[in-house]
Amino acid sequence: MTRPLAIALDFGGTKVEAALVDDHGTVIAASRHRRPTGPTATSDELEQAVSEVVLAARAAIPDGTPFVGTGIGSAGPIAVADGTVSPLNVPAWRDYPLASLIAALVPDAPVVLRIDGVCIALAEHWIGAGRGAHNLLGMIVSTGVGGGLVLGDRTVPSPTGNAGHIGHIEVAGFDDPCACGGRGCLEAVASGPRTVAWARARGFEGTTGEDLAAAHAAGDPVALAAVERAGTAIGRAAASASSLLDLDVVAIGGGFSRVSPALFEHARAALAERVVFGFVTRTRIEPSALSDEGPLVGAAALVHRPELVS
Numbered sequence: 022m023t024r025p026l027a028i029a030l031d032f033g034g035t036k037v038e039a040a041l042v043d044d045h046g047t048v049i050a051a052s053r054h055r056r057p058t059g060p061t062a063t064s065d066e067l068e069q070a071v072s073e074v075v076l077a078a079r080a081a082i083p084d085g086t087p088f089v090g091t092g093i094g095s096a097g098p099i100a101v102a103d104g105t106v107s108p109l110n111v112p113a114w115r116d117y118p119l120a121s122l123i124a125a126l127v128p129d130a131p132v133v134l135r136i137d138g139v140c141i142a143l144a145e146h147w148i149g150a151g152r153g154a155h156n157l158l159g160m161i162v163s164t165g166v167g168g169g170l171v172l173g174d175r176t177v178p179s180p181t182g183n184a185g186h187i188g189h190i191e192v193a194g195f196d197d198p199c200a201c202g203g204r205g206c207l208e209a210v211a212s213g214p215r216t217v218a219w220a221r222a223r224g225f226e227g228t229t230g231e232d233l234a235a236a237h238a239a240g241d242p243v244a245l246a247a248v249e250r251a252g253t254a255i256g257r258a259a260a261s262a263s264s265l266l267d268l269d270v271v272a273i274g275g276g277f278s279r280v281s282p283a284l285f286e287h288a289r290a291a292l293a294e295r296v297v298f299g300f301v302t303r304t305r306i307e308p309s310a311l312s313d314e315g316p317l318v319g320a321a322a323l324v325h326r327p328e329l330v331s
Contacts, residue, residue, distance in 0.1 A: 025087040028078050028127060029320035032071065032095040032119065033137060034110030034164035035059060035276075039074035041081055042321030044089075046148040048314045052081035064113045068122065075126050090131035091123050092323030094140030094316050096165060101182030104134050109200055109208075110165050133323040133330070137161055138185055139169030139176055140319025141309070143329060145272035146171045147322050149310040154269035158262055160187060161316070162255065162284075163275035166208040171329070172266065178331045187262060188212070192254045207258045211251035213277030220247040234280045245283075252284040256291025256306065263304040264295070274309030274316070 024043040031038045040053035054077040056070035075091070082088055096108035104120025120134045142159030145151035151159070155174050161167040166188030170177045177184045188208035189201050197219075199209035209215055213230040220233060225243045227233055236244035259271045278284065288306050295301040309315045323330055 023083065023086045025089045025325070026082055027089050027321040027324045028075060028091040029317040030071070030075060030091060030093045030123065031137065031140070031316035031320055032093065032106070032108070033058065033316075034096055034108060037067075037070050037074055038317065039078040040317050041078055042317055042325070044325045046144070046318045046321065046325075048317050049081065052078050053317075054078060058111055060110055060112060062111065062113055064117070067111065067113060067117075071119070071122060072126060075123060079127055088130055090133065090324035091127050092140070092320035092325075093119060093123060093132065093134040094137040094320040094323075095119060095134065096167060097136040097138070097183050097186050099134060099136050099182045101134060101179070104132075106134075108165075131324055133327075134182070135176070135320075135323055135330070136167060136169055136182055136186065137316055137319075138167035138187070139182075140323070141167070141272065141274055141315050142169040142171045142185070142319070143176065143322040143326070144311055144315045144319030145270070145274075145309060146174070146329070147326060148318065149315065150272040150307040151270040156267060156269045158185065158187065158259065158266070158268050158271045159319070160255070160259075160271060160273045161275035162211060162251075162273055162278040163213060166212050166275075170266070175329055176331045187258055190258050190261065192257050192261075194257070195254060207254055210254040213280070216247050216251045216277070216280075219250065220244060230277045230280055237281045237283065248281050248283050249287045251277075251280075252287025253291045255284070256288035259288060259304065259306055260292040260295050260301055263292070263301045264298065267300055268304045271304060271306045272309055273306065274311065274313075276313070278308060
């Protein structure tokens with residue numbers, strides 16, 4: 022019997038991607054499509070990009086295959102009650118009705134929207150680095166920094182859908198201004214673009230996270246310092262979250278999380294400084310076990326694994 026399929030949609034500050042995912046969390050590679058988004062895109066361009074990837078994924082559903090619905094993971098903030106999104110790094114969309122757009126493209130099947138960090142947490146809890154853990158923080162470190170929580174084997178209840186948005190926790194020791202209005206927010210310190218900007222202000226000539234990764238691998242001192250700074254901020258935020266929530270695992274994905282294994286070393290070192298609190302230092306900080314498929318797997322879990330979703 023053909024396995025049931027869901028359309029998974031991942032909308033972020035750099036790209037939007039859609040694919041078919043089965044009920045074992047397997048992404049069907051041939052159904053995977055992406056388009057750029059970004060801070061300069063217009064609302065019409067974003068609508069077109071989303072429509073193209075969703076319709077392409079839908080067209081790949083084989084005849085006779087059970088289709089269970091569409092799961093959407095979006096950069097935040099979001100509003101679950103009315104299905105709208107206002108991604109901080111995509112200014113053309115404020116209170117945009119993304120769930121309604123998808124429902125019109127793929128009618129007669131459920132559409133479930135959650136913040137992208139929740140999808141990462143679900144994916145890692147289901148088949149990834151947090152498998153078997155009961156209390157988990159999923160984190161995306163990319164164009165922005167997002168997060169989501171699974172506590173007691175379920176996503177946490179959240180009136181607006183933004184619980185776990187750790188990118189806008191202010192981190193001790195940093196004062197970088199953030200677009201949200203805060204200072205020292207994790208996103209303002211440790212996202213890919215902000216880390217590159219910090220390095221460039223100190224003489225680094227690259228312009229992308231890939232450039233920074235190459236420079237770090239070559240031992241460039243500014244790149245080494247930039248990755249240490251970002252990793253330290255991530256570790257401090259993870260330690261604070263674990264102090265509050267008694268976490269088993271912090272699972273981290275997203276493009277910039279792969280800048281260097283040293284990012285995780287610095288994060289773990291910062292968490293380990295909480296020497297008095299064994300319940301904090303027992304928390305494991307792990308890279309995503311799902312590579313770049315995590316957001317899609319988690320979006321699919323919204324419809325394949327509804328018992329996990331509050």
